[in-house]
Amino acid sequence: MNSTYFTEEHDLFRESLKDFLQKEVVPHIEKWEKTGTIERFIWEKFGEMxxxxxxxxxxxxxxxxxxxxxxxxxxxxxxxxxxxxAAAMWAHAYLAMTHLNAEGDERIKKDYLAPSILGKKIGCLCITEPFGGSDVAAMRTTAVKKGDKYIINGSKTFITNGIYSDYLVVAAKTSPELGNKGISIFLIDRDVKGVSATKLDKLGWRASDTAEIAFDNVEIPVENLMGEENKGFPYIMQHFALERLIMGINAHARSEFAIDYTLQYMSEREAFGKTINKFQALRHKMAELVTDVEHCKLFNYATIARLDKGDYVVKEATMSKLKSTKVADDVMYSCLQMLGGYGYIEEYPLARLFRDSRLGPIGGGTSEILKEIIAKMVIENKDYKKAVN
Incomplete structure (x- = not known):
C-alpha cells in the first residue's frame, strides 16, 4: 500500500477486514440484493469487530x-x-453517528452512540426532502416547541437505512422565518407515534433500504434537540465535507475493483487469435482509466490527511466527490463495454457496478450543486465557516 499514508498497522487492519468481509458478508450479498433486506445479525458482527x-x-x-x-x-x-x-454500513457509521458524536449530549452518547458502535442500534440521517432535493435551506419540516416538547411535522426522502433504523437524526426548522439560519437537529426514536416510512424502489443500491419518511405531529422531549437551536445548518454543512469525501473514496475504490476485474477478464478473453488485452485501442483506454483513478485516489488521500489534522476541507471534499464520481461512471461504462455482451449479464459484476455507481453524482449533493459551491469559493471567494458547538 501507499506508505505515505498507510502504516503496517493499517495494512494488518485491511487484511483483517478483507477476511471478515469474505467470510461473513460475501456469502449473503446475492440474497440481500434480491430481498432488499440486510439481516440484523451482520450489524452486530460489525459492531463486535x-x-x-x-x-x-x-x-x-x-x-x-x-x-x-x-x-x-x-x-x-x-x-x-x-x-x-456498503451504503447501509457507512450511512450508519458516518452520517447518523457523526451527528450523535458531534452534537449529542452525554445522555445521547451513552444511550445511542455507544449501542450504535456495537451494532445494537442502527441510525439514519434525515435531511433531504421531496420538494427540496439538494437545497437544504428550502426544507419544510418544522419543529415547534410546546412546553417541554417539540412537535415535528413534515417529510424526508431518499433516506438510507430509513426502514432498518432504530433512531433518526432529523433536520427541521425551529425558526422558519430565518431560512437556513432557523434549522435545528433532533434525535427521534423509530417507535415514536407519528413516524412512518415507505420503502423506495431504486435503480441500484438494491440491498439498502432507501425510504421516504413522514412525521405527523411527532412529539419528542426538548432534550432530544442536538447542539444549539437554529445551528443545524452549519452542523450539516461541516459534516458534508466528510460525507463528500466518503463518496469520493467510495468512487475511486469501486473504480479500482471494476478495473481489476476487467483486466483479469481481458487477459483471458480471446478474439481473433489473441487475448483482448493485446489490442491497442483497448489497452490505451484502460491506461487512461487507470490514470484518472490514480489521480482521484491520491487527491482523496491528501485531502483525508488534511481533514485528519483538523483542516476544514470543504472545497477539496467537494472537488473529491465531483471528480471521483464522474471518473467512476466513466470507468463503469468503459469496463462494461470491455466485457461486451457479458457486461450486460447480471451474473457478471459490471452490470451491478454500473447501476450502483450512478448514484455517485446524485447523492450527498448533485454534481451540479457541487460545481456551484466550488464556483462560489473560487470566483466569489466565499468562505464557508466551521460550526462551533
Missing amino acids: GFFGINYPEAYGGLNLDLFYTVIFLEELQKVNSGGF
Missing part, C-alpha cells in the same frame, strides 16, 4: 483511530460488489 467505532471515542466503545482506517473500511466495502450494503 469494532468496525463501527473506528474513529469514535474510547469512552463509548470506539477505537479512536485515524481517518485512514476509515479509508480502508470504505475501500474494502466497495469490493463486495454491493453499493447498497
Whole structure:
C-alpha cells in the first residue's frame, strides 16, 4: 500500500477486514440484493469487530483511530460488489453517528452512540426532502416547541437505512422565518407515534433500504434537540465535507475493483487469435482509466490527511466527490463495454457496478450543486465557516 499514508498497522487492519468481509458478508450479498433486506445479525458482527467505532471515542466503545482506517473500511466495502450494503454500513457509521458524536449530549452518547458502535442500534440521517432535493435551506419540516416538547411535522426522502433504523437524526426548522439560519437537529426514536416510512424502489443500491419518511405531529422531549437551536445548518454543512469525501473514496475504490476485474477478464478473453488485452485501442483506454483513478485516489488521500489534522476541507471534499464520481461512471461504462455482451449479464459484476455507481453524482449533493459551491469559493471567494458547538 501507499506508505505515505498507510502504516503496517493499517495494512494488518485491511487484511483483517478483507477476511471478515469474505467470510461473513460475501456469502449473503446475492440474497440481500434480491430481498432488499440486510439481516440484523451482520450489524452486530460489525459492531463486535469494532468496525463501527473506528474513529469514535474510547469512552463509548470506539477505537479512536485515524481517518485512514476509515479509508480502508470504505475501500474494502466497495469490493463486495454491493453499493447498497456498503451504503447501509457507512450511512450508519458516518452520517447518523457523526451527528450523535458531534452534537449529542452525554445522555445521547451513552444511550445511542455507544449501542450504535456495537451494532445494537442502527441510525439514519434525515435531511433531504421531496420538494427540496439538494437545497437544504428550502426544507419544510418544522419543529415547534410546546412546553417541554417539540412537535415535528413534515417529510424526508431518499433516506438510507430509513426502514432498518432504530433512531433518526432529523433536520427541521425551529425558526422558519430565518431560512437556513432557523434549522435545528433532533434525535427521534423509530417507535415514536407519528413516524412512518415507505420503502423506495431504486435503480441500484438494491440491498439498502432507501425510504421516504413522514412525521405527523411527532412529539419528542426538548432534550432530544442536538447542539444549539437554529445551528443545524452549519452542523450539516461541516459534516458534508466528510460525507463528500466518503463518496469520493467510495468512487475511486469501486473504480479500482471494476478495473481489476476487467483486466483479469481481458487477459483471458480471446478474439481473433489473441487475448483482448493485446489490442491497442483497448489497452490505451484502460491506461487512461487507470490514470484518472490514480489521480482521484491520491487527491482523496491528501485531502483525508488534511481533514485528519483538523483542516476544514470543504472545497477539496467537494472537488473529491465531483471528480471521483464522474471518473467512476466513466470507468463503469468503459469496463462494461470491455466485457461486451457479458457486461450486460447480471451474473457478471459490471452490470451491478454500473447501476450502483450512478448514484455517485446524485447523492450527498448533485454534481451540479457541487460545481456551484466550488464556483462560489473560487470566483466569489466565499468562505464557508466551521460550526462551533
